[in-house]
Amino acid sequence: xxxxxxxxxxxxxxxxxxxxxxxxxxxxxxxxxxxxxxxxxxxxxxxxxxxxxxxxxxxxxxxxxxxxxxxxxxxxxxxxxxxxxxxxxxxxxxxxxxxxxxxxxxxxxxxxxxxxxxxxxxxxxxxxxxxxxxxxxxxxxxxxxxxxxxxxxxxxxxxxxxxxxxxxxxxxxxxxxxxxxxxxxxxxxxxxxxxxxxxxxxxxxxxxxxxxxxxxxxxxxxxxxxxxxxxxxxxxxxxxxxxxxxxxxxxxxxxxxxxxxxxxxxxxxxxxxxxxxxxxxxxxxxxxxxxxxxxxxxxxxxxxxxxxxxxxxxxxxxxxxxxxxxxxxxxxxxxxxxxxxxxxxxxxxxxxxxxxxxxxxxxxxxxxxxxxxxxxxxxxxxxxxxxxxxxxxxxxxxxxxxxxxxxxxxxxxxxxxxxxxxxxxxxxxxxxxxxxxxx
Amino acid sequence: xxxxxxxxxxxxxxxxxxxxxxxxxxxxxxxxxxxxxxxxxxxxxxxxxxxxxxxxxxxxxxxxxxxxxxxxxxxxxxxxxxxxxxxxxxxxxxxxxxxxxxxxxxxxxxxxxxxxxxxxxxxxxxxxxxxxxxxxxxxxxxxxxxxxxxxxxxxxxxxxxxxxxxxxxxxxxxxxxxxxxxxxxxxxxxxxxxxxxxxxxxxxxxxxxxxxxxxxxxxxxxxxxxxxxxxxxxxxxxxxxxxxxxxxxxxxxxxxxxxxxxxxxxxxxxxxxxxxxxxxxxxxxxxxxxxxxxxxxxxxxxxxxxxxxxxxxxxxxxxxxxxxxxxxxxxxxxxxxxxxxxxxxxxxxxxxxxxxxxxxxxxxxxxxxxxxxxxxxxxxxxxxxxxxxxxxxxxxxxxxxxxxxxxxxxxxxxxxxxxxxxxxxxxxxxxxxxxxxxxxxxxxxxxxxxxxxxxxxxxxxxxxxxxxxxxxxxx
Numbered sequence: 001x002x003x004x005x006x007x008x009x010x011x012x013x014x015x016x017x018x019x020x021x022x023x024x025x026x027x028x029x030x031x032x033x034x035x036x037x038x039x040x041x042x043x044x045x046x047x048x049x050x051x052x053x054x055x056x057x058x059x060x061x062x063x064x065x066x067x068x069x070x071x072x073x074x075x076x077x078x079x080x081x082x083x084x085x086x087x088x089x090x091x092x093x094x095x096x097x098x099x100x101x102x103x104x105x106x107x108x109x110x111x112x113x114x115x116x117x118x119x120x121x122x123x124x125x126x127x128x129x130x131x132x133x134x135x136x137x138x139x140x141x142x143x144x145x146x147x148x149x150x151x152x153x154x155x156x157x158x159x160x161x162x163x164x165x166x167x168x169x170x171x172x173x174x175x176x177x178x179x180x181x182x183x184x185x186x187x188x189x190x191x192x193x194x195x196x197x198x199x200x201x202x203x204x205x206x207x208x209x210x211x212x213x214x215x216x217x218x219x220x221x222x223x224x225x226x227x228x229x230x231x232x233x234x235x236x237x238x239x240x241x242x243x244x245x246x247x248x249x250x251x252x253x254x255x256x257x258x259x260x261x262x263x264x265x266x267x268x269x270x271x272x273x274x275x276x277x278x279x280x281x282x283x284x285x286x287x288x289x290x291x292x293x294x295x296x297x298x299x300x301x302x303x304x305x306x307x308x309x310x311x312x313x314x315x316x317x318x319x320x321x322x323x324x325x326x327x328x329x330x331x332x333x334x335x336x337x338x339x340x341x342x343x344x345x346x347x348x349x350x351x352x353x354x355x356x357x358x359x360x361x362x363x364x365x366x367x368x369x370x371x372x373x374x375x376x377x378x379x380x381x382x383x384x385x386x387x388x389x390x391x392x393x394x395x396x397x398x399x400x401x402x403x404x405x406x407x408x409x410x411x412x413x414x415x416x417x418x419x420x421x422x423x424x425x426x427x428x429x430x431x432x433x434x435x436x437x438x439x
Numbered sequence: 440x441x442x443x444x445x446x447x448x449x450x451x452x453x454x455x456x457x458x459x460x461x462x463x464x465x466x467x468x469x470x471x472x473x474x475x476x477x478x479x480x481x482x483x484x485x486x487x488x489x490x491x492x493x494x495x496x497x498x499x500x501x502x503x504x505x506x507x508x509x510x511x512x513x514x515x516x517x518x519x520x521x522x523x524x525x526x527x528x529x530x531x532x533x534x535x536x537x538x539x540x541x542x543x544x545x546x547x548x549x550x551x552x553x554x555x556x557x558x559x560x561x562x563x564x565x566x567x568x569x570x571x572x573x574x575x576x577x578x579x580x581x582x583x584x585x586x587x588x589x590x591x592x593x594x595x596x597x598x599x600x601x602x603x604x605x606x607x608x609x610x611x612x613x614x615x616x617x618x619x620x621x622x623x624x625x626x627x628x629x630x631x632x633x634x635x636x637x638x639x640x641x642x643x644x645x646x647x648x649x650x651x652x653x654x655x656x657x658x659x660x661x662x663x664x665x666x667x668x669x670x671x672x673x674x675x676x677x678x679x680x681x682x683x684x685x686x687x688x689x690x691x692x693x694x695x696x697x698x699x700x701x702x703x704x705x706x707x708x709x710x711x712x713x714x715x716x717x718x719x720x721x722x723x724x725x726x727x728x729x730x731x732x733x734x735x736x737x738x739x740x741x742x743x744x745x746x747x748x749x750x751x752x753x754x755x756x757x758x759x760x761x762x763x764x765x766x767x768x769x770x771x772x773x774x775x776x777x778x779x780x781x782x783x784x785x786x787x788x789x790x791x792x793x794x795x796x797x798x799x800x801x802x803x804x805x806x807x808x809x810x811x812x813x814x815x816x817x818x819x820x821x822x823x824x825x826x827x828x829x830x831x832x833x834x835x836x837x838x839x840x841x842x843x844x845x846x847x848x849x850x851x852x853x854x855x856x857x858x859x860x861x862x863x864x865x866x867x868x869x870x871x872x873x874x875x876x877x878x879x880x881x882x883x884x885x886x887x888x889x890x891x892x893x894x895x896x897x898x899x900x901x902x903x904x905x906x907x908x909x910x911x912x913x914x
Contacts, residue, residue, distance in 0.1 A: 011632075016569045016729040023732065060516045067507050067515060075507040080498050084491040090558075090712040125557055125715070126522075129736045136594055137447040141573075162568055162594070162733070200444075231441050267441040281522040282741030294443060301452040302594070305564050306557040309740035310713030315507060 020161040026384065027052070027153040027400035034394045041419060049424045052394040054209065054362045055415035056243065056279040058336040062329050063278070066319055074318040082314070089310040092303050094123040098313040101320035102287055106272060108330055109242045114254035116289060122299040123313070125284040127239050127273035129306040131158040131203075134269055134288055137298050138233045139165045139200035144192045145235075146170050146202040148180045150401035150408070152209045159203070168192045168199070171404045174367075177356060178211055179219055180204070185226045201233030201267075202226070207240040207250060210401050210410035211365045212341075212358035214250045224256060224268075233267045242277030242330055244360040245338040257291065265291035274316065276362060277333070283312045337362070337414060340421070344413045347425035351432045362414040366395070369407025371435060380406040391431050393424055451593035457812065458483070458585040458831035465825045472850055480855045483825040485641065485793045486846035487675065487710040489767035490760060494710070497756050504749035506742055514745065521741040524734050526555045530744040533751035534718060538703060540757055541674045546686040548720060554730040555744075556717035557737025559671050559704035563590040563635075565737070566700060566719055569729050570665050571597045571632040577667075578602050578620045578634045580612045582796075582832035582839070584641045591635070600624045600631070603835050609787060610643055612636070612651055617658050633665030634658070639672040639682065642832050642841035643796050644789030646676060652688045660694040668701045674708035674761055677769035678790040689722070696722040705747065707793060708764070714743045768793070768845060771852070775844045778856045782863040786842075793845040797826070800838030802866065811837040822862045824855055 022028075030052045039047035067074060076082040089095065099118040106116045124130040139145060141164030147155060148170040159167055170188040172178040185202070192199045204223060206215040215223075227234040236253040244250040257265045270289040275281035285308055290296045320326050344364055345355055356365040372379040377399045384397040387409075398408035413421060453459075461483045470478035502508035506515045521527060531550035538548045556562035571577065573596025579587060580602040591597055602620040604610040617634070624631045636655060638647045647655070659666040668685035676682040689699055701720040706712035716739050719730045739747075751757055776786055776795060787796040803810040808830045815828040818840075829839035844852065 012569055012725060012729065013572045013575075013632075015572075016725070021729075021732045055520060057516075057520070060519075063519070064512055064515055067512050068509060071505075071507045071509060071512070075505045076498070080495045083495050083498055084488070087491075087494075087711045087713050088486060088488070090706075090715075125737050125740075126735075129557075132736055137443055140444045140446070143444075157732075157735075162736075200442075233441055275522075280519045282519050284522075284738050284740050292441075292443075294447070298443070298447045298452070301454065304558075304589075305561045305594075306737040307715050309715050309743040311746065312740040312742050315742065 015162055018161070020157060022153065022157040022161075025153055025156075025400045026381065027396055030384075030388055030394040030396065033388050037392075039392070039420065039423075041417075041423075045423075046392065048388070048392045048394055049420060049427075050394050050415065051412045051424060052396045052410075053415050054276065054410075054412050055281065056276055056333070056337070056362050057415050058279075058340060059329065059333045060279060062325075062332060063280075063319075066322070066325050070318060070322070074315045076314075086310050086314050089313075090307065092300050092307060094121070094308065095310065095313040095317055097321065098308075098317035099123070101317045102272075104323075105320045105326055106241075106289070108326055109277070110250070110252050110255065111247050114252055114258050116254070120289055120291070120296055122288040122290070122296060122303055123308045124286040124288060124303050125306040125308055126281075127237065127271050127275065127286040128154065128158050129284075130271045130273070130286040130288045131155070131235075131237065132161075132163065133299055133302050133306070134235055134271065134295075135159045135163045135165050136302065137295055138235070138269075139163070140198075141165065142197070143200045144168045144197040146185065146188045146192070146199060148172050148184075148204060148208075150178070150210050150398055150403035152205060153396075153400050155203070165200075166197055168195075168197065169402055169404075170202075173405050174356075174408075177213070178208075178365075179216070180223060181219075182222050182226060185223070189230065199230065199232055201235055203235040203237065205237040205239070206253070207238075207244060207360035209240065209361060210363060210396065210398075211356055212361035212363050212410075213356065213365075214244060214360050217251045217256070220251060220253060220256050224253070227267055228264055231267075233269065235269050235271060237271040239271065239273045239276050240361045241272070242333065243337055243362060245334060245341060246359065247334065249359050254289075262291065266295075267292070269295060278329075280316075283316070284308060285312065285316065340413050340418075343418070343421060344411070344425070347421075348428065351425070351429045352436075353428070353432065356408075363410050363412040366409045366411050367407060368409055369405070372407050375406055377406050383407075384409070387431070391427050393427060446594055451589060453585065453589035453593070456585050456588070456831050457815065457828055461815075461819055461825040461827065464819050468823075470823070470851065470854070472854075476854075477823065479819065479823045479825050480851060480858070481825050481846065482843045482855065483827045483841070484846050485707065485841075485843050486712065487707055487764070487768075487793050488846050488848075489771060490710065490764045493760055493763055494750075497750060497753070501749060501753075504746050506745060511745075518741045518745050521744075522738065524555070524731055524738060526553065526734075526739065527741065527744045527748060529748035529752065530739070533748045534716075537751045537757060538673075538718075538720070540761060541708065542682065542684050542687065546684065546690065548686070552720050552722070552727055554719040554721070554727060555734050555737070555739045556719055556730075557739075558706060558712070558715045558717040559669065559702055560586065560590050560717065561715075561737035562702045562704065562717040562719045563587065563667075563669070564593075564595060565730055565733050566667055566702060566726075567591045567595045567597045568733060569726050570667075570700075571595065573597065574629070575632045576600050576624050576629040578617065578624065578631060580604050580616070580636060582610070582642055582829060582834035584637060585827075585831050587635070597632075598629055600627075600629065601833055602634075606787075606836055606839075609645070610640075612647070612655060614654050614658065617655070621662065631662070631664055633667055635667045635669065637669040637671070638685070639670075639676055639791035641672065641792060642794060642827070642829075643787055644792035644794055645787065646680060646682050646791050648680065649683055649688070652683055652685065653692050656685070656688055656692045656694050659698055660692075663695070663698070665698050665700060668699075669703075670701055671704050671707050672792050673703070674764060675768055675793060676791040677765045677772060680790065682791065697725075698723070700726060709760075714747070715739060716743065716747060771844050775852065775856070779859065782860050783867070784859070784863065787839075794841050794843040797840045797842045798838065799840055800836070803838050806837060808837045814838075815840070818862075822858050824858060
């Protein structure tokens with residue numbers, strides 16, 4: 001590309017040149033290391049094992065089996081009579097059958113303890129789009145959302161980049177297993193006020209990423225009360241709701257609202273997606289479920305910028321409206337994730353590593369603070385580099401999740417085969433052995 | 440009551456435009472050949488439905504293109520996991536090849552410059568986010584697609600300044616009009632960051648000629664502003680003159696390529712609006728990089744990428760599709776415009792798009808937009824056709840209407856035409872008695888009508904001098 005030195009370079013927007021896209025975080029640097037030297041059991045057994053990507057690969061066989069048995073229905077029927085109508089369908093309300101199927105699926109995940117109205121479901125291309133879209137609707141540029149730490153690094157981009165909205169962290173620490181407290185919420189609110197930021201909402205992830213744990217009912221009630229007191233919105237990102245190890249332990253904000261008779265529910269919005277529970281991140285299936293009519297209407301209009309492919313809506317409508325399939329999937333997926341979790345926790349324990357007690361998600365929250373030279377972020381990053389370059393495991397440092405306590409790492413376990421997980425555990429054992437000998 | 444944002448409470452969603460009122464009328468009473476033969480016929484939706492049989496045939500012959508078939512299911516896992524915002528290489532290669540073929544292989548497109556988006560709707564918004572700050576402006580020639588008001592402005596805060604084009608020269612974009620718009624923006628303290636052109640044009644159905652394109656490129660280069668070329672209708676050019684893309688002009692005219700960006704989609708050319716395949720193609724590396732990151736908010740479903748990659752990499756299918764589509768559009772266009780001219784309705788001479796720009800100026804009670812709205816309401820409520828009034832496209836002259844013709848089967852087209860015939864007959868009968876009373880104006884009105892019909896910009900090239908029932912009745 002020729003560089004025109006005489007002409008002044010034409011500007012791009014401030015949004016374009018800012019770094020709020022967040023890709024300079026170590027969260028992504030590790031991915032690059034993996035991309036350059038990816039582990040492969042046969043062809044590259046000493047490569048980097050990817051443990052920084054929260055994907056669910058444990059239940060694909062169930063999906064493939066469904067497709068093999070229902071290939072005509074899930075495509076466009078014999079002779080493809082449904083093709084034309086499907087290819088033309090661009091209504092931002094979304095396919096009714098798909099919304100119905102999603103509502104049912106969300107109910108099944110919650111053991112029928114909450115009801116979902118398909119007409120309150122707005123479809124977006126992934127939870128990434130859903131979170132950004134909600135932020136555009138709930139807050140003006142320069143306003144703030146409160147988010148408990150540690151949180152998913154992608155929020156820095158999704159909630160802030162193009163919206164101009166700020167994130168003010170609600171600091172949580174290991175003294176009470178990183179749970180949100182009323183004091184922490186108040187402190188964050190006061191902090192925002194002191195910076196002259198108008199707080200418009202609080203965004204929680206339940207089950208939590210990166211903690212891998214569900215939020216307790218009492219804490220959910222406290223969060224809802226706080227939002228009500230301050231008259232702000234509450235967004236509950238429940239993307240991992242189907243990835244709990246036991247059906248009864250996850251309590252959705254929808255259930256809390258139900259027990260309160262939906263009083264004051266118009267401040268509550270739920271984000272969901274099929275990227276984690278069904279393991280379909282490539283299909284870009286996100287949803288916003290809002291109890292606020294104006295938000296539903298506006299979100300639906302805005303979804304024009306990020307609709308779900310009608311081809312994908314059709315396939316998933318077929319799949320998820322098959323009750324036999326969805327019930328079996330939810331149950332089997334849970335069992336397999338639990339097994340995976342037990343495997344990694346026990347493996348780490350034998351190596352002398354403790355993790356936060358988890359009950360959900362595709363990862364565990366590992367405590368390596370005993371290994372830090374000093375209890376600082378720099379030490380954590382130094383240890384992270386050793387793990388990435390020498391042990392060759394891409395795990396995510398807690399600082400990239402804005403954790404206020406150094407030494408914690410998120411380790412994904414569902415995006416690989418059991419054999420690969422064994423290899424990873426062996427490498428960790430070796431690292432711990434070396435450290436013990438050094439000491 | 441908990442408040443929501445200014446963006447959410449405002450009217451930036453644009454749905455209060457008459458463009459959508461007609462759709463609402465259609466939705467309340469949609470035409471169906473057997474169930475609702477008196478329903479409203481949708482002629483306000485620019486869709487391409489003429490070539491589905493060809494596509495269906497391909498789909499049935501290629502089960503491996505679907506992840507749901509026995510032949511395709513072994514790609515399921517890999518595809519379902521693929522969320523890389525670079526997009527599948529096969530997808531980008533197939534789209535780049537398709538874009539080249541649509542331009543007669545006169546230019547090549549680099550697959551690495553292809554960035555995905557949530558349809559062209561998502562692409563336009565994404566480009567606006569990349570190129571302009573809130574409060575800055577894009578110039579847009581009128582008449583233009585009503586969706587731009589939402590897509591370019593709503594969440595971005597960017598403003599649009601019209602480049603006024605007029606009927607006397609077939610709505611061509613002139614240097615004067617560009618300069619006038621630029622000056623107007625500057626006087627209003629708006630910083631102009633770019634010019635957006637749609638070529639082929641919606642709603643005009645015309646292509647920009649080489650001279651105009653050169654002039655446009657020179658203009659943006661001199662002013663050092665971006666040029667965004669929306670080429671979403673590129674493959675719908677069914678007749679001479681040939682389509683000339685911005686990608687071709689920049690090979691002929693010196694300009695800073697960092698200013699050049701193309702928006703594309705498969706919604707019109709292929710008839711796949713539901714699949715949400717939007718593309719941003721930029722000659723500016725920084726824009727490609729930024730847009731790619733932003734595409735996270737609107738990636739194309741990997742299931743769809745897989746299907747499209749299969750389909751568009753099949754040369755034989757693509758070549759026959761492009762030819763067949765042109766042929767079908769040409770036939771439909773010719774038939775429709777000829778029949779309209781038979782009842783004295785002219786339209787802008789066009790060779791592309793899925794619609795015509797119909798001239799009903801002479802049917803207006805007065806030369807005002809209120810009169811245009813009155814006429815439009817009659818067309819919706821009495822003639823029961825949803826057509827789009829020119830004012831919703833920001834046309835500076837009342838009396839023009841966009842009428843879509845490619846989104847229906849032959850039978851529906853016949854019903855629409857017979858309704859138009861009936862309406863024009865009624866209208867002409869209503870006109871005659873008034874004119875007879877004023878003998879002095881009789882000749883005047885007759886010759887004016889003939890001039891309308893014979894003016895080269897208005898007459899369809901295919902129709903002989905139309906034997907309008909009005910003319911016959913008079914002589």
